[in-house]
Amino acid sequence: MHMYDVIIIGSGVMGMSVARALSEHSVHVAIIDRDIPGMHASYKAGGMLGAQNEFTQESALYHIARKSQQMFPTLASELLDEVALDIEYLNSGLIKINASKADAHDIQLQYQFLKQYNDQIELLTDSRLCELTNDKVMNNGKQAMYIPDDHQVNANRYTKALLESIKRRNVERCYHTEVHHIESLKQGYKVKTQNGSFYGKKVIVAGGAWSGRLVSPHLQSHNVTGVKGEALLVEHPTLNLNTTLFMTNGCYIIPKLQHRYMIGATSYFDDYSVGVSSVGRDWLLHQASTIVPQLKDSQMLHEWSGIRPYSKEERSVMDEVAQDLFVITGHYRNGILLSPYIGALMCEWLLTGQRPEDLQDFRIERSVDNAMHY
Numbered sequence: 474m475h476m477y478d479v480i481i482i483g484s485g486v487m488g489m490s491v492a493r494a495l496s497e498h499s500v501h502v503a504i505i506d507r508d509i510p511g512m513h514a515s516y517k518a519g520g521m522l523g524a525q526n527e528f529t530q531e532s533a534l535y536h537i538a539r540k541s542q543q544m545f546p547t548l549a550s551e552l553l554d555e556v557a558l559d560i561e562y563l564n565s566g567l568i569k570i571n572a573s574k575a576d577a578h579d580i581q582l583q584y585q586f587l588k589q590y591n592d593q594i595e596l597l598t599d600s601r602l603c604e605l606t607n608d609k610v611m612n613n614g615k616q617a618m619y620i621p622d623d624h625q626v627n628a629n630r631y632t633k634a635l636l637e638s639i640k641r642r643n644v645e646r647c648y649h650t651e652v653h654h655i656e657s658l659k660q661g662y663k664v665k666t667q668n669g670s671f672y673g674k675k676v677i678v679a680g681g682a683w684s685g686r687l688v689s690p691h692l693q694s695h696n697v698t699g700v701k702g703e704a705l706l707v708e709h710p711t712l713n714l715n716t717t718l719f720m721t722n723g724c725y726i727i728p729k730l731q732h733r734y735m736i737g738a739t740s741y742f743d744d745y746s747v748g749v750s751s752v753g754r755d756w757l758l759h760q761a762s763t764i765v766p767q768l769k770d771s772q773m774l775h776e777w778s779g780i781r782p783y784s785k786e787e788r789s790v791m792d793e794v795a796q797d798l799f800v801i802t803g804h805y806r807n808g809i810l811l812s813p814y815i816g817a818l819m820c821e822w823l824l825t826g827q828r829p830e831d832l833q834d835f836r837i838e839r840s841v842d843n844a845m846h847y
């Protein structure tokens with residue numbers, strides 16, 4: 474019977490970031506996934522590193538998000554050197570715009586909170602909004618805030634690069650291997666799958682929206698569930714919009730390379746279905762072209778959906794739920810952003826046996842409410 478040092482269940486950005494961090498040390502790691510790479514949220518995300526856009530008040534997660542965002546420039550160049558994949562880290566900045574009159578006040582409050590930490594953030598006048606968007610935004614007296622340093626990556630390429638990196642670092646990977654049960658042994662755990670059992674001294678559940686099913690007694694109070702999101706990729710050769718636009722109703726337009734724009738994302742709670750509905754597509758196109766009318770003339774290239782891991786009140790969970798059994802989930806709209814730092818923190822925890830200070834607030838029983846409802 475072979476005993477791994479660490480078994481990670483789930484090969485999304487969370488699981489792979491921990492595996493990659495552990496691979497720097499002499500730790501024998503296996504990562505198990507029931508599907509093949511490319512199918513779930515991590516490959517489908519918008520790639521916004523919205524460490525500021527996503528936060529409205531003081532919280533431990535906000536500070537983790539800022540630290541994680543700062544890791545991306547180095548990570549992008551490391552991955553380029555290591556696996557020759559450019560994750561397209563771009564400093565696009567982000568403009569947040571109210572979708573309804575009621576949301577204008579929320580933007581002002583968020584501006585006041587963020588401004589304490591970043592004096593580059595601006596509330597925009599109409600003319601400044603036009604200037605920053607090359608006159609592409611239909612303004613109509615909107616309240617807008619500019620966050621110059623909320624960056625982005627290409628999430629699909631980032632997740633592929635992590636996969637390529639852990640392959641080269643000899644992390645053992647088992648796909649088409651669904652975990653049905655985790656059984657506690659005298660020492661370590663038996664992880665039962667449809668392809669037999671794996672044994673690990675420590676186990677991390679990083680199963681995204683499905684994590685609750687694997688450690689259900691522990692996650693009951695958090696109601697970890699899936700929130701389906703649909704997204705579109707369009708091309709417009711002459712639009713010349715370089716800044717991400719994020720509406721308070723959850724619709725966003727992210728400028729990507731080669732005159733492409735990603736339009737996201739719908740949110741359907743407890744929906745694990747796959748594919749883009751006509752209702753979702755119409756909503757995205759309507760919302761996007763309401764704010765940028767020229768998008769009506771764009772060419773549709775691609776559409777897809779993914780399931781975000783949501784936990785009640787958007788409380789991320791990073792905890793040891795039983796001796797040497799860990800769970801990391803519930804990163805909802807921010808899993809890409811948070812992944813490098815959480816990978817590093819979980820690695821530190823596993824190696825030292827001490828919960829890092831920055832993870833103190835993510836125990837199952839006393840997480841804080843980071844909710845922003847769209």
Ligand SMILES: Cc1cc2nc3c(=O)[nH]c(=O)nc-3n(C[C@H](O)[C@H](O)[C@H](O)COP(=O)(O)OP(=O)(O)OC[C@H]3O[C@@H](n4cnc5c(N)ncnc54)[C@H](O)[C@@H]3O)c2cc1C
Pocket residue numbers: 482483484485486487488505506507508513514515516517518519520521522523650651652653679680681682683684687701702703704737738778779780781782801802803804805806807808809810811
């Ligand atoms: C449309 C959309 C846009 C998004 N935009 C952004 C964004 O701009 N910025 C950002 O930071 N985040 C964004 N996100 C959120 C981000 O994608 C997620 O938070 C992140 O990918 C979650 O990563 P994960 O590793 O926890 O989960 P996943 O990527 O879902 O990976 C979980 C893995 O666990 C496996 N698994 C589950 N159960 C089992 C089992 N029983 N046995 C074996 N394997 C199992 C699954 O097969 C899956 O591969 C977006 C998400 C969506 C859908």
